[in-house]
Amino acid sequence: MSTHVRETWIRSEGLNLRCVEWGDIAAPAIVALHGLRSFAHTWEPVALPLADRYRFIALDQRGRGHSDWDPQRRYFTEHYLRDLQALVDELRLDRFILLGHSMGGATAFVHAAANPQRLHGLVIEDMGPGASASSAGAERIRRELQATPDRFAGWAEAQAFWRAQRPGVSEAALSARVRHSMKADADGSVVWRHDAAGIAAARLAATPQQLVDLWPHVDALTVPTLLLRGACSDFLARDTAQAMAQRNPCIRLAEVADASHYVHDDNLPGFEAPLHAFLADLDVAARPRRLP
Incomplete structure (x- = not known):
């Protein structure tokens, strides 16, 4: 397993x-x-077990993590x-596997439908x-x-806030969320690393x-x-998920027990089992070509 982490910028x-990367650059x-208020390192526990076979690339999306905030608050799918x-x-990248959670999932759907050859x-x-x-x-x-x-006021208060927001999240995921989504200010208080005000304004005013x-x-x-x-999700209704799979035979639906909308944070083993099976079925053995 390759645990070496690389940082690249676009x-x-x-x-x-x-971008945060794990694994061989040629894999x-x-x-x-x-998702909406997350960060690249949320994928670290998903990436590490795959890093011996894949190049796993996680993006700090605009306004999050260490990426620039958008002064125009262009926090929408088109951007x-x-x-x-x-x-x-x-x-x-020539061809790749695309993974998206929540907000990132919306982007992934649109990109995949328009670029199946990639x-x-x-x-x-x-x-x-x-x-x-x-x-x-x-609505939540x-x-x-x-x-x-x-x-x-301090790190303990910040951690208590996130625990109240994500009662089902694992301790490891909670610790990562506090560490990667927050930072100490000059006065000793703890503030957001992401553009909390800009992201909220864009989301609340979205058409x-x-x-x-x-x-x-x-x-x-048209791609697998x-x-x-998440079996306990309040975000993606079970009926909607089932309808998606019924309407498009390319979609394989898996429900993860003991997980809310934040599936890989709540039940990592339950998330990994269908993910690893799906990747095995794809059998992406050939190393990708680099574009000229």
Whole structure:
């Protein structure tokens, strides 16, 4: 298992965006896109067991992690798609496997439907049509964004906040979330590493067009797709997930027990089992060509 981590940078729409990589640079690539308030290192426990066979690339999406904040607050799918294309172009990826959670899953659906020739496969974690607009989970996230403090008195208070927000998350995932999504300010308080105000403003004011109707993209998929739903998710309804798999035979649905919307944080072994089986079935043995 390769645990060596590399940091690379790409540029998109005037922003410097950080990529975190595990594994051999010549191995088949997996590109991973995190959710609304997450960060590249959320994928570390998923990446490490795969790093002996894959080049696992996780993006700190604009406004998150160590990537630049967008002064224009362009935190919408059309801009995330441009960032993903910049990553593909700058890292010179030919074909790859695309993995996305929640917000990252929306980007992944749209990219996969438009670029099937570039993908070996698609993995979606708890995202589907209508989830961002009208689900109970979407309403919960809107309440959380409105009620999130700008800063905390110290690390213990910050950790308690995240524990209240994510009661089912593992201790390891909670520790990573505090470490990678927050930082100490000069006055000793703890503040957000991501653009909390800008991301909240964009999300709360998003139009239906900016949230994107995913049904046309789901219906258009022609690549092998694994849809992972948390059995306790309030975001992706079971009926919607089942309808997605029924409407498009390219989609394989797996429900992960004891997991909410934050599937790999809540039940990593339950997430890994169907993921590793799907990757084995793809059998991406040939090393990818670099684009000229």
